[in-house]
Amino acid sequence: xxxxxxxxxxxxxxxxAVDHDHVQGNILRGYRLGxxxxxxxxxxxxxxxxxxxxxxxxxxxxxxxVETASEWSVRPTACLNVGLTYDGVRALGxxxxxxxxxxxxxxxxxxxxxxESVDEPEMWRGVGLGDIDDSAPEHWIVGGPNNGTVHLVVxxxxxxxxxxxxxxxxxxxRAAFAADGVTELSTHDGxxxxxxxxxxxxxxxxxxxxxxxxxxxxxxxxxxxxxxxDFLLGRDYKNIYGGNFLGDLPPAIGDxxxxxxxxxxxQDVQAFHDFTVRTGARFDMDPELVAAKMLGRWPNGVPLxxxxxxxxxxxxxxxxxxxxxxxxxxxxxxxxxxxxxxxPFGAHMRRMNPRGGPxxxxxxxxxxxxxxxxxxxxxxxxxxxxxxxGLLGAFFCGDLxxxxxxxxxxxxxxxxxxxxxxxxxxxxxxxxxxxxxxxxLPTRDTxxxxxxxxxxxxxxTRGSLYLFxxxxxxxxxxxQGSG
Amino acid sequence: VAHRSIVDSIGAGxxxxxxxxxxxxxxxxxxxxxxxxxxxxxxxxxxxxxNLPLKSRAQMxxxxxxxxxxxxxxxxxxxxxxxxxFARFLPTVDFAxxxxxxxxxxxxxxxxxxxxxxxxxxxxxxxxxxxxxPRLPVQDYPDEFxxxxxxxxxxxxSVISAYPPLSVLDILYASGxxxxxxxxxxxxHLPNPADAWKPGNPVPAKGSP
Numbered sequence: 001x002x003x004x005x006x007x008x009x010x011x012x013x014x015x016x017a018v019d020h021d022h023v024q025g026n027i028l029r030g031y032r033l034g035x036x037x038x039x040x041x042x043x044x045x046x047x048x049x050x051x052x053x054x055x056x057x058x059x060x061x062x063x064x065x066v067e068t069a070s071e072w073s074v075r076p077t078a079c080l081n082v083g084l085t086y087d088g089v090r091a092l093g094x095x096x097x098x099x100x101x102x103x104x105x106x107x108x109x110x111x112x113x114x115x116e117s118v119d120e121p122e123m124w125r126g127v128g129l130g131d132i133d134d135s136a137p138e139h140w141i142v143g144g145p146n147n148g149t150v151h152l153v154v155x156x157x158x159x160x161x162x163x164x165x166x167x168x169x170x171x172x173x174r175a176a177f178a179a180d181g182v183t184e185l186s187t188h189d190g191x192x193x194x195x196x197x198x199x200x201x202x203x204x205x206x207x208x209x210x211x212x213x214x215x216x217x218x219x220x221x222x223x224x225x226x227x228x229x230d231f232l233l234g235r236d237y238k239n240i241y242g243g244n245f246l247g248d249l250p251p252a253i254g255d256x257x258x259x260x261x262x263x264x265x266x267q268d269v270q271a272f273h274d275f276t277v278r279t280g281a282r283f284d285m286d287p288e289l290v291a292a293k294m295l296g297r298w299p300n301g302v303p304l305x306x307x308x309x310x311x312x313x314x315x316x317x318x319x320x321x322x323x324x325x326x327x328x329x330x331x332x333x334x335x336x337x338x339x340x341x342x343x344p345f346g347a348h349m350r351r352m353n354p355r356g357g358p359x360x361x362x363x364x365x366x367x368x369x370x371x372x373x374x375x376x377x378x379x380x381x382x383x384x385x386x387x388x389x390g391l392l393g394a395f396f397c398g399d400l401x402x403x404x405x406x407x408x409x410x411x412x413x414x415x416x417x418x419x420x421x422x423x424x425x426x427x428x429x430x431x432x433x434x435x436x437x438x439x440x441l442p443t444r445d446t447x448x449x450x451x452x453x454x455x456x457x458x459x460x461t462r463g464s465l466y467l468f469x470x471x472x473x474x475x476x477x478x479x480q481g482s483g
Numbered sequence: 484v485a486h487r488s489i490v491d492s493i494g495a496g497x498x499x500x501x502x503x504x505x506x507x508x509x510x511x512x513x514x515x516x517x518x519x520x521x522x523x524x525x526x527x528x529x530x531x532x533x534n535l536p537l538k539s540r541a542q543m544x545x546x547x548x549x550x551x552x553x554x555x556x557x558x559x560x561x562x563x564x565x566x567x568x569f570a571r572f573l574p575t576v577d578f579a580x581x582x583x584x585x586x587x588x589x590x591x592x593x594x595x596x597x598x599x600x601x602x603x604x605x606x607x608x609x610x611x612x613x614x615x616x617p618r619l620p621v622q623d624y625p626d627e628f629x630x631x632x633x634x635x636x637x638x639x640x641s642v643i644s645a646y647p648p649l650s651v652l653d654i655l656y657a658s659g660x661x662x663x664x665x666x667x668x669x670x671x672h673l674p675n676p677a678d679a680w681k682p683g684n685p686v687p688a689k690g691s692p
Contacts, residue, residue, distance in 0.1 A: 104626065126523075241600035243622030360566045360588055360652050361597040402596045410593050415523040416650050417589075423521040438521075 015228050016236045018069075018213035022256040022471045023232065024081050025067035026157070026371055027396050028214040030205070031079050033157040036373045037166055038188040038262065038392060039173065040142055040465075041152040044181035046093040046481065049151065052180040053479035056082055056154070057472070062172030064156075068472060071215045077163040081155045082475070083260050083467030085109065088151030092478055094253075101248040102468070105400040106259060110464040111137035111144050113400075117409055129408045130431040135461035141186070142264060142463030148185040150465055153262055155394070160191070188264060190373030190392040198374050199267045199389050200428070200458075201291065203301035207321045207353065209367040213237070221321040222331055223355055224364050231369060231398050232471075233257045240365045245398040253478065256471025261404050263393040264463035265429075269379035271456045283441065283450045293441050294427040296349030303349075305335075308342040308444065325350060325357035340442045345420040348428035351411050359418045366406045369396040390462065400466055420449075432457040526647035528568065530639040531591060533583040533632065536614040543578035546612045553605050560601045565652045566594055581612075586642075588650040595629050 018028070025031065043049035059065030059080075067079040084092075086107050090099055105113055114137055117128025131137060137144040154173065158166045170187075177184055198204045210218040213228030229237035233246045233254040246254045276294075280287035288311065292298045298311035305323040307313040325343060327336045337343055337357070343350050345357070354363050376389025397403035411417050412426040424438045425431055436454035443450060470478060537543060550572050561567040568586040575582065587594070599606065603622040610616040617631035618624040646654075 241596060241622050241625070242603055243599075243620065243625065247624070247626070358565070358652060358656065360650060361564055361594050362600055365597065365600060399596075401592075406593055410589065414589075416527045416648075416652075419652065419656055422648075423523060425523070 015212040015238065018228055018232065018237075019256070020069035020071070020215050022473055023069040024258075024469055024471065025069050025079055026081055026155070026394070027231065027258055027260075027369060027469065028069045028211055029216065030208075030371055031067075031157045032075070033079060033159045034192045035158050035160045035166060036190045036392065037156045037158075037170065038190075039154040039156075039177075040148075040150045040185045040187075041154065041177065042148055042183045042185055043088070043091045043151045044183065046091060048180040048182055049088070049092050050479045050481050052152070052176060052182050053082070053475060055176050055180070056080065057475050057479060060172065060176075063169060063176060066472065066475065069215055077158065078165045078169055079157040080169075081157075081469070083153045083155075083262070083465075083469040084478070085150050085152075085465055085467060087149050089468060089478070091151050093481060094478075098250060098253065101250070103245075103247065103259075103400065105405060106466050106468060109143070110261065110466045111140070113405065113466070114461075114464070117405070126409065127413050127425075127431045129405060130413050130425075130429075131461050131464070132431065133434070133457075135431075137464075140264075140461065140463045142188075142262075143465040144463070147463075148183075150185060152182070153465060153467055188375065188392055190375040192373060193378060197299065198372065198391060199269045199376070199379060200272050200295075201299045202295055202297065203299065204372060205370065206297070206301050207349070208369055211369075219318060219321065222324045222328075222334075226364070226367055229398065230365075230367065230403075231258050231396060233398060239398060240362075250477075252482070253470065253474045255473055257474050258396050258398060258469050259400050260467040260469045261393070261395040261397075261400070262463075262465045262467055263395065263461065264375075264390065265393055266388055266390040266460040266462050268456065268458050268460070269389060270381075270384055272458050273379070273381050275455060275458075278454075279441075279452055282452075283443075283447075285441070290441070293344050293347060294439065296343045296347035304343040304347070305337060324355045326355070328356040331356075340420055340440075341444050344440060344442055345418050346424050346427060346440055348426050351418070351421075351426050352407055354411075354418055357418065360416070366403050366411070367397075368403050368407065370394075371396070390459075396469070427455055427458075429459045430457075522648050524648070526642070526644070527588045527650045528586055528642060528644050528647055529588065529590060530642045531583070531585045531587065531632070532637045532639060533581075533585075533635045534637050535581045535583065535635055536579060537581065537612055538614050540578040542612050543574050543581075546581060546609070547572070547574065549608060549612075553608065556605055557602065560598075560605075564594075564597055564601060565655055566597070566650075568651055586644075588652070591632065591636075592629060595632065596625055599625050599628065 055063065056066050064076065064078045064080045067076065067081055086102060086109055089102070108116070114129045114131035118132055138146055140147060143150060156166060156169050158164065158169070160166055174184065196203050207221070209226035210221060210223070211226045211228055211231055213232065218225060227238055227240055229239035229244045233244070233249065234256060235244060235246055235251060237244055239245055276287035276290040279285070279290045288299065292304055292311070297303045300311055301320045302311050302313060302315055303320065303323050305325055306315065324331060324334050325337045327334045350357065353367065356363065371394040372391045374389065375392050376387055379389060395404055412430050415421045415424055420440060424440060427439045430437070432455050436456060439452050439455045441450045441452070537546065561570070566588045570583060570585040573582040573584065599621050603620060607620050610619060610621070617627040621628040
């Protein structure tokens with residue numbers, strides 16, 4: 001483990017300081033380690049589950065202790081974190097009253113929520129969270145009705161290129177699992193690419209909420225800072241609504257915890273490549289521009305809102321996220337892209353974070369923290385293959401229903417939350433009908449808006465779990481069998 | 484079919500106005516017109532009809548006075564949220580119940596938190612008049628508030644609209660009211676142009692802007 005400096009960050013607002021020693025790592029800040037291995041596990045009994053948690057909290061010479069959000073002076077060579085499903089906290093023997101205090105979405109679990117979301121009134125012809133057809137829970141490899149019941153997810157982040165530790169940690173962990181009667185259901189390995197992008201070729205992770213309670217400085221991005229309470233549970237952590245997401249959960253368990261969606265997302269890179277080439281030829285556009293309009297950024301991360309025509313504009317990395325789609329009260333002279341001529345309203349990035357642009361309801365209250373790592377080899381269009389590749393997604397939020405699920409159900413898979421979306425879904429992560437989905441490409445010339453009707457579904461759900469990621473105090477409480 | 488063509492005409496007019504360009508430019512090369520009849524959601528409007536029993540009929544005048552007092556806040560908030568077509572507060576003739584009749588876009592669950600975030604304190608003020616209210620403040624117990632709302636909703640047998648696929652946002656946008664999009668860009672650190680009515684601030688005098 002690297003040397004860490006401990007301490008707290010004092011927000012410059014009314015938000016209370018966060019004791020980062022009590023918050024698990026990889027939430028308020030990322031690790032920037034190149035590799036990850038996720039273990040999905042099942043307890044045989046409560047005692048074994050608690051015993052394993054105790055081991056992970058303190059660590060051993062071979063197993064890193066659960067990493068916290070405290071700042072480092074030297075980056076650790078391995079960082080370990082844990083999250084529990086509702087079945088997991090129940091298997092640890094929590095009292096019924098405590099179990100009932102968890103929010104409904106977490107108690108139902110990802111698979112059930114996906115199914116229920118599709119069954120909701122058909123008034124909007126919704127597809128719910130989009131987990132239908134081959135993405136339906138019955139086809140999942142993790143978290144579905146045909147998979148083993150997961151209680152605990154352990155993630156181990158390492159950097160295999162410089163200081164390989166994953167295999168050694170895995171051996172030690174498996175010994176600990178065996179000693180506590182814990183069954184390993186599956187493992188999932190991910191690795192970042194040298195260019196920092198994901199399989200579709202985009203640079204990823206540029207835009208993250210600037211949480212008031214995060215360690216280190218916050219970046220200026222022309223958006224309001226996000227309140228600690230939007231992500232961390234705690235009576236004093238107010239969310240954007242003026243309340244908090246702790247609810248009736250005992251503070252001994254809930255304080256400094258959060259919720260995470262672990263999602264295995266297969267990405268059809270061949271279909272994406274074919275679509276951008278085909279659409280580019282059809283509309284006389286560079287395929288790279290088609291891809292940029294689908295995302296809202298050029299593959300190198302330059303946002304269309306800043307540079308709609310030239311991906312090679314010189315822009316400092318710290319400014320890649322400093323833009324808005326509209327003039328706002330704090331930036332009244334900002335260009336108002338009210339017609340989506342620079343960045344289409346339907347672009348993935350603008351759909352999922354409209355910033356100051358027009359949208360039904362509040363703009364800034366559905367943000368999530370994304371920690372995705374690709375899996376599978378990079379796609380080479382010159383050497384097509386059938387190897388599965390995609391993203392191991394870790395999405396953090398204080399309210400699963402109003403953050404992650406809202407994004408997927410409303411902004412991703414419905415078409416009336418902002419102008420010019422009718423008849424379309426998110427072009428990157430949205431559901432598309434087998435016959436092909438629509439995507440609108442506003443042009444900046446006399447052609448107006450070009451429309452495609454052959455957009456294939458590009459991201460398919462292969463597994464999904466809703467996890468409670470306790471704070472360090474909560475973990476200790478769970479390990480002690482109290483609460 | 485006739486209905487759809489009318490809807491498309493409205494939609495076409497709005498697209499025209501919105502883009503400030505001739506409609507012909509929005510007939511795509513493939514000939515597809517991007518109207519509203521191809522919407523995933525054929526009707527975005529929804530109804531919520533709350534039938535709320537009061538703790539005491541004698542409190543109805545005070546409740547109505549409170550509603551009138553809060554009206555500037557409600558008006559400013561719904562203009563900023565851009566999801567509520569209208570809301571009407573109606574006392575029953577015996578003063579036993581308050582009816583809240585609304586038409587809005589989307590589904591209740593998805594957007595209820597936005598209302599809590601914007602009008603939470605106003606809801607708290609009104610709920611204190613109600614019989615068996617949910618736990619307050621609603622900001623801390625949104626799930627219980629959502630269940631309470633659902634339990635007091637009288638489902639409409641049918642919802643009739645002259646323009647079912649058009650949202651408040653569509654209408655505001657078509658009318659050129661784009662500037663209002665800034666009213667909800669407030670975080671804990673940003674000066675808020677709507678602070679005059681922000682929950683927690685002193686209740687504005689009746690009739691004040």
